[in-house]
Amino acid sequence: MHSYTETLDSFETFFAAHEFPSQPKKLYEPCSYLLRMGGKRIRPVLCLMSHELFAELNENVWHTATAIELFHNFTLMHDDIMDKAPLRRGFATVHEKYDLPTAILSGDVMSIFSYVHLNKINTEYIHSVMELFNRTAIEICEGQQMDMDFESENFVSLAEYMKMITLKTSVLIGASMKLGAMLGGATDGCSDILYQFGKSMGLAFQMKDDYLDAFGDSSKTGKQIGGDILSNKKTFLLSKAFEIANSTQREALLQLLQRNDEAKVADTLSYFEKLHIKELLEQEIQAYTNRAYELLEKVPVISKRKVHLNDLAKMLLNRES
């Protein structure tokens, strides 16, 4: 049993040993560049820690964790193009530093390398791992598509919004945990609980993102407050506001979306206050957080084995940045 930081260290060592070929340089250098930006490696670490609930770490789970992290980075590289993002973790994104064709092709080859690692899994597990991996990969694309579709819509229902963040973010966290558990020999029922745990945690995590954008402390988040509001991003806040607003209030919200002046953020926030959106979001985050802890409680291994996972969940769910 290892803590988050211990597992992270071991993963970084294993992951660094995965080297891309040296040529063609313009294909592989951007892959290494993105991977070197770091990140918390939450998904592979959750996969490994979930595995350790049931068994000692082995080659199967190391390769699966690596495949997950490579695939995640592939989606980041392509999402950054689609979202026209200039920066990631303070560094120029791949399409900015290199160019568009490079970001497309380097992303493509990185996704194939995930499957190179998956193919190193024992025959006993390969079909079930590939099945969940593929299903999740497809769902991530579907979530990204929904997110893009939302850009041209004024109104996104809360149900649609929740579906989008489930697909775009939460299923991969759920799948990471489930894959770890499956490879650790957990029963179907048990690995399903870990899937649900990861998914609930992922949803709470994502909603916290929306929360921090509007109500966070910019000295902690390092971001300007209200970035989502300025860009009319479809968030929990906006969908919830539309859901509970009466027709006059809806009209007012639609008018706020049309605005581009300096007071837009402040006026939207005061509208959210009027509708108690902050409290409603806090309740929702708490509900998913509680559900996550309840699910972890249900996993049929002794509590001592869950301590580190519980700590990691706390770290992820109590973040203020």
Next chain:
Amino acid sequence: MHSYTETLDSFETFFAAHEFPSQPKKLYEPCSYLLRMGGKRIRPVLCLMSHELFAELNENVWHTATAIELFHNFTLMHDDIMDKAPLRRGFATVHEKYDLPTAILSGDVMSIFSYVHLNKINTEYIHSVMELFNRTAIEICEGQQMDMDFESENFVSLAEYMKMITLKTSVLIGASMKLGAMLGGATDGCSDILYQFGKSMGLAFQMKDDYLDAFGDSSKTGKQIGGDILSNKKTFLLSKAFEIANSTQREALLQLLQRNDEAKVADTLSYFEKLHIKELLEQEIQAYTNRAYELLEKVPVISKRKVHLNDLAKMLLNRES
């Protein structure tokens, strides 16, 4: 044993039964749009016909052929973005008809669907099929990168050019045949021969492309003669010309590359004539063609079983459009 057209018909039926989910519409509609443009389905058909040299068609090979065709179309969708191509088979390319993010994401999801099909292969074969499939997929990306790198180079050696077309085009034709053979129970040695056969045929096919662009009959190819010359595309012709030119001739060739006037094509063609490039290319195509037939000859099954494959090779190698 079935002919090309019979196999093509059966494949189209199987392939049409693969349906993408209906939602999100903007994600999956472009996939179906590209697949409906048709094409000769050379790769899956070669996979199936190679399989039939050894065994009756079964689910393993149908899914593999499907994975190959989906992967091929994924590369087309992304290559068209990178090459800024407005048309494919007379239809607007996906990024033109829809938009850039759509062409990226729909391509991504199509590539994942290849792996969904590969995961339907029996456990006995999955590792070896995935290994060759992944290696080939990586090589295709490397070939595309080389091709893009060539754009900013004045001079590409013949060895580099041959490596690029090998990776970008020929290995997938070789792999399609080898995968079919492997799944048909062929020995390693035997399926390697079919790999080499496919690769040689792919190279001859690709060089014929260069040939037809410069020396073809535009009433048959449907393309303006000299398109590659106009756009300074690095072809066999140009690399061969640079290879055999003396320093004065090289200088003249470099000057031709700088030109953009109406006589550029004609002047370049007459320079090629001076260097006997047409004949040298014909010889090279013939050499790869001969090698392909010799390899097919070597496959240890009775000649009668090879008739249809021989006919298909003839069709591919003797094409004038």
